[in-house]
Amino acid sequence: MSLLSLLIFLPIVAGILILLLPSAWQQRYKYVALGAVLLQMLISAYIYINFDNTLSGIADQSTFQLVERIPWIRLNLGALGNLEIDYFLGIDGLSMPFLVLTSLVMLVALLASWDIQKNLKGYFALFLLLDCAVMGVFSALDFFLFYIFYELMLLPLYFLIGMWGGVRREYAAIKFFLYTLLGSVFMLLVIIGLYFSVTDPETGGHTFNMLHMMNPANYAQDSIFSVIAGQEIFGVSARLLAFIVLFVAFAIKVPIVPLHTWLPDAHVEAPTPVSIILAGVLLKIGGYGILRVCLSIFPDAAIQSAWWLGLIGVASILYGALNALAQRDLKRLIAYSSISHMGFVLLGIASATSEGISGAMMQMISHGFLSSMLFFLVGVIYERVHNREIPNFRGLALIMPRYTVFVMIAFFASLGLPGFSAFIAEAFSLIGAFNSQSINGLLPRWMAVAGSVGILLGASYLLWTLQRMFFGETRLWGGDEWKAKLTDVNGREVFALTSLALMSLALGILPSLAFDKMNASVLELIQLMNIR
Amino acid sequence: MDTFTKETISLLALIATLLPLFSFAGILLVPGSRDRGSFFSILNIATSLLISVVIFLNVWNKQPIHQQFDWFIIGDWRFKIGILINNLSALMLLLISFIATLVHVYSTKYMEGDPYIFRYWAYLGLFCFSMFGLVITDNLLLLYMFWELVGFSSYLLIGFWFTRETAVQANKKAFLMNRLGDLGFLTGIMIVFSQFQTLDVNLLFSEGGFFKRSLVQGDLWYFSSNHMPAVWLTIAGLAFFFGATAKSAQFPLHTWLPDAMEGPTSVSSLIHAATMVAAGVFLIARIYPIFNPTVLIVIASIGAFTAFMAATIALTQNDIKRILAYSTISQLGFMMLAMGVGAVAPAIFHLVTHAFFKCLLFLAAGAVIHELHHLKDKKGLDFDHQDIRNMGGLRKFMPITFITMLLASLALIGLPFTSGYLSKDAILIQSFEWAESQGSIARIIPYTALFASWMTAFYVARLIFKVFFGELRLNVLFGQAFSLHEAPVAMKSVLVVLAIFCLFPLFSLNPFHASHAWIIEGLPYFSTTPTVESYHILIPAVVSIAAIILILIGYKWYGKNEKAPDYTKAAVFRFSQEQWYLNRLYKVMFVDSVLGLARTAFSFDRTIVDGIVNFSGKIIIVLSAVSEWLDRKVVDGLVNGVASVARTIGNFVRHFQTGRLQHYLLFMILILLTFFVLKYFSQAI
């Protein structure tokens, strides 16, 4: 069993173990989960260290690492040919960073769930199932397998939000589920279409292998998604349509304006650890999907629609930031800030330049750490007083100095203070977007300039919050009762927050920690996009 | 001391830069180090100063030092960072470390007794680190990073007393306005990177650098194989200048600086008078070749206008720090003006002299405030200890403070024998020469500056006379005789040292003529305007004589006894006192409108975007089950628009499920018939 399988199935094993343990031991479940997550963390650290920077991946199986390819489903469907589905895992520079990110975010989320009291068995089992699904999405190279993991994420999330969430949890949970399902059902249709269009050059049969889908030579002459045939559906190029469908499916996850309305609800209603996972990892699946699937399989359509992607990115940046500015609920504010920050990802990706895509990748990783940190911080006060309305707090810096320090680190890091990862990420997303006009002519320069306004707005809402909640004389809505409850961060919290802050700082000072690993893949991806 | 190799010097510069960072990290992270924060910080900054001296001696008027390292690779592009020390940066390094050291020493007394003083030392460390980094780095991106870090540490220091509402408002404003400027900086970086694929300052802006090699032809701006519309060259210049505008508090982004006075006075003197605000001027000097003539005219106009505007405002302010703040803005305007007219070296020269005398002014003012504050605390009185209307006659109590501050004031006014005279007149002269070559309209610029210079004399006189002459007005206010003390030694000695630097000999042996000042000789001269000899005599004379007259008027009005005509009702006075109403204007224009936009966006989000999904087709639902739908079924997990439509359709088909057998059969047959007819007879019909 290779490392990737271990990474994926370790949580499942732990989850089953938890299910089998008697309920009398329910206080120990979290240690089982912690063990699994820590082990996962070690494995991903090992993978990171032993990752070969020079291998590019993207479309060539031989340059993927830790490849595992086992025939899984072989079904004779008569005239439809043989259904060939492989258990096909592998990582390259685009996916490896996310494995590391996921394992760290999961660890933090687990630490944030330390005080969960309700139905522990179900909680940790679902948590670990989610962990498994996320790891699977990032390492699957067979589209069918990818889709299975992709959908598998929905259920645990539905229950995690729905059962352990806030007041309007039912609404938020189903809304989230529906949005995502709406995207993914149509994705399934495109997957089937791709299956029929692509043949495996080795066996001649149809295949779900994503890598084969990236090579135009593998498309059957008259197939619907054939590059040469250029078939049309309702007068729109089939490939463009498929790209749009896939893009929408992933963009819902990212999320983009105007497909974002699930996000504030889901984040706000979800319990803290789930918000951490949502913001820290799940949003990245959207971005990852766009890179791995939309750009790689439909580069022609991607280039065709780059202008719109860029526009959506800019719109998300500005719109998310403006919305954040209007919030009174701290968690909602951070949720909207996520929309804004993820807009940079889209802008960077749309530029199709090495700076832009690297910046987008960096932004995803950085946002993974920082948004986890932010949601963790919200969780800290929410856990203590069950309130997170910004106007209800004032002068927290006096009673919670260490907490305030972490808040400041997190806020300033997210608003792009140099030295933290978000700065490098946003700067290069924007530089890439600006550069695009000169290099490939995809995005007009004003988009980058407009996007940079998001940096200013980002500073505005975060600083305003800082001023309103943390500075000034202490004045709390809940009076002395709150004052007694609002104790400063404890050791577990400090550990989680520090590790996230350090990751962000490390990436900000030594971006090469991430860039070196992904460079070959990014270049390969751009090469792939420009071939056609 | 020429024995140092390039590598050693780079290493030294690095050490000098990192030492304050160690104070920052050490004080905050190492347990138990908080109590020894001052010692630790002073040690570090003093070492930095020492190193800076060494570096200065090794670099000044010698080969610049440029060392590079790989930072990271992105795409095909190898991102290098490094240290570039030429005359300019060596000078800045020395200046900053020197003033920072003095301010550190001063602060030991000034901040004594503050419970969170360890944070003060830490923040100062961070600031010094960022500032050093800013001046020695060779890369625009890194420059930008330090640029922001400087802003960040300024944010921390302005809001040092974070329980004060005004302080946190002020630091937010400062950071945001600087952010706004940063957008310009970033845009500039994007343009430069896009055109040249590098951000190396040396490659870009040195003699024979990329900028010199790029050329504008027609509407396009070429460099090797790249080209973009020529307008981007102008935009780049404007963008960088916009960045500098924010940091150096130029119109229209100057309003943060007076508010920033909420920070401790020592901070104001270091950051908001001497060093950080000068970063904008430094930036422009560093990247000077990027500016094309259009941009230069903009710079000159903005500089002159700022100088003038800030001076008019300073005329009527009563808060001692606010007067100094506006005076800083005004002086920065002079520097910008100098940049605009091509007087880079005089601008930097003025930067240096201004750093000393303005720092001194602030520190002396700090001493005054410190004493008054003490008095206030001791006697439990309630008055504004920064309001000059409460002061007066202090020269009796604080002679050293008075003398040093007087010297600094003279330098600020620009009277002969002071450093300010040398630098300011150099600027004025050159701007007149420039205007000569530019034509008639451009003359407005130097004349504006001239007026500003005169007003400077008046408001400085007003300040000095009100604070140090006459009687202590507190005595009148509270009806008892107070007595004050001279500042403690640590503060006093700093004032004296700085006062020495307000005099001419350290800068030029000729007290009347700046053209042979060593700083000017050591810096590049970009100006091409012809020298007009008459100006070199005429202007200093006019400036000085007028200044002296104004000082006398000031003395008459404010000095002995209050005989100032009452202008407080005059519109012009109000206009000046309300700082040209710019704050309010900005609030209405930007803050309110952005917040309004944000609220609109949010309600748009709630009602329209969500609504398009949520409420499509809801009208039909409303007919069937409004009340139930709203309270219970909304939560039934069936809320989205898809849901509404789905439910509508579902409800529609449900009507056919009447429970009556014969209806079922009838519907069935009707549907079949309809299908049949449509399929086979539709053409016939």
Place this chain on the structure above:
Amino acid sequence: MNEYLPYLSELLSEALSGISFILPEIALVLTFLLVIVVDLFIPGKNSVNTSAIALTGIIISAYLNYQQSLSIEKGLSLFSGSIVLDRVAIGFKLIFAFVTVLFVVFIKGNTALKRHNKGLGDLYMLLPAVLLGLNLMAMASNLLMVYISIEMVSIASYLMVGYVSGEGKQTEASMKYALFGSACSAIMLYGMSLLYGFTGTISLSDGNIIAQLSHIAEPAIALAILLTLVGIGFKLSFVPLHFWSPDVYQGAPTPVTAFLSTAPKIAGFAILIRFLIPFYGYGAATGIQVFDFETTITVIAIATMILGNFAAIWQNNIKRMLAYSSIAHTGFALMAIVAIYQNGIRSLLFYFTVYAIMNMAAFMIADQVEQRTGEDDVRKYKGLGKFMKVEILCFVVILVSLTGLPPTGGFIAKLFIFTSAFEKYQASGSVWVLSLLVTGAITTVVSLFYYFKIPLNAYLREPDREYPVSSGLNFISYVILALTILIIVLGLFPSILA
């Protein structure tokens, strides 16, 4: 008559030789008789004997079917072309046997039926009979056989629905069912008579039938075929022949509902396939379309999917909701019928297997809930997740499978249907097929609304009454668990079914 005498012995010997191929059916006939006899002589409420006999007979028949599946390679036409025995038919028969066995288990677990004062002997008697009818439906290859088998299943079903008749609703359901069904079969019979008149033959496997039809005016053929389809559609309950099903499903005893929504429906598909294949084959061979099945069935499929899913949103009665869900699934399976190819039936068979498991499991769980809490209203499921832990957990998996999400068998089944429809689209480029695909996708999302009402109530809401800490597991719970695991295994390794 004399003129036929020379052929008589030939016919007889053919009939006799065919007998060896209908051993499973013979076993069922014998079981049927045996159950009647036993029930007659050992009367009373104790139905252990009858159930055991019925079960044994069904299992033997299933085993015989399995044996056949090993030996039969290509289709055999038996009894003068009345029935055809091929792998597809055997596949269907195995599904029916499986469903019937589950049905027996289900009846045994249902206390309401057990308590009935008539005893269950009659019900067990009906089982072999209805299974026989189902088997014949799977094999029928002429119109007469189609009619007979459909009527056999129908009459037995009427009886089962009205069997307990402990309350008004049940009798109402059975009356609606019987009258609607009779009317439909009468209409079908009329359609068949027209078809017979147009072609002069009742054989479906005979290629001539189409050739004959091509000489007749198109509307006339259409009328005959549409009328015939009414009878088949009644079994499938597609639009517009679905009206009976929600009412009947709600009214009938839950095990019967489970059975009715599974086996006869699948059998209806078997007949539909038999009916269509000659037409498709002829169309493919000659390029002449005597009837536009593609459009007709596409329209029906779209309407059925939309109606089933959208109407289900409004239901709060679990059985009614599942009834609409089964209508929706019919529509989905019709998608594959549009796209059917000679061998594409395999994916359809997979779909039906999965559907049978999911549907039976869903009804079993619903029945368990009703038995233990007395609730058949989904809104009253609040907090059940803690009370009936295993059952509700299984319910969630089953519902996920019904929605068609991985990693369940329902997903693979849905994938197969989509796959064959997509293949059809790629071959034909027809907008109709594309709209089928899109409808299928959208209705999948819609189905989430109502399926997830159950976990929503069971897990996300607090109970409004006191439940004991946890209810224990009974035999049915283990069956449910086994079925659930089977669904997941089929989702991960669908190859095992091949």
Place this chain on the structure above:
Amino acid sequence: MIPLSHYMLISAALFSIGIYAVLSKRNAIMILIGIEFMLNAAILNFVAFSKHDKFAASGQVFALFAIVLAAAAVAVSLAIILNVYKYYKTIDPTKIDKLRD
């Protein structure tokens, strides 16, 4: 010889009458009778067409089976209607609508 079309016309008329009865009568028994009309229409067709199907005479066989099965169906239906009457005290199908949406 009576032409085939006459049979078909009569059978169509029977069928239509049957449908009318099924749809309009307020009595379940009458509906059942309507169904019988429809069945008989079909059976008449079969017999009539069978004349032209000399070899197999499938139509006649079909008719026989149909008669038998119709009888069985009617028997079951009658029993059920009886049951309904027990609970509803009516056999008017328009009043038997407890099961509905």
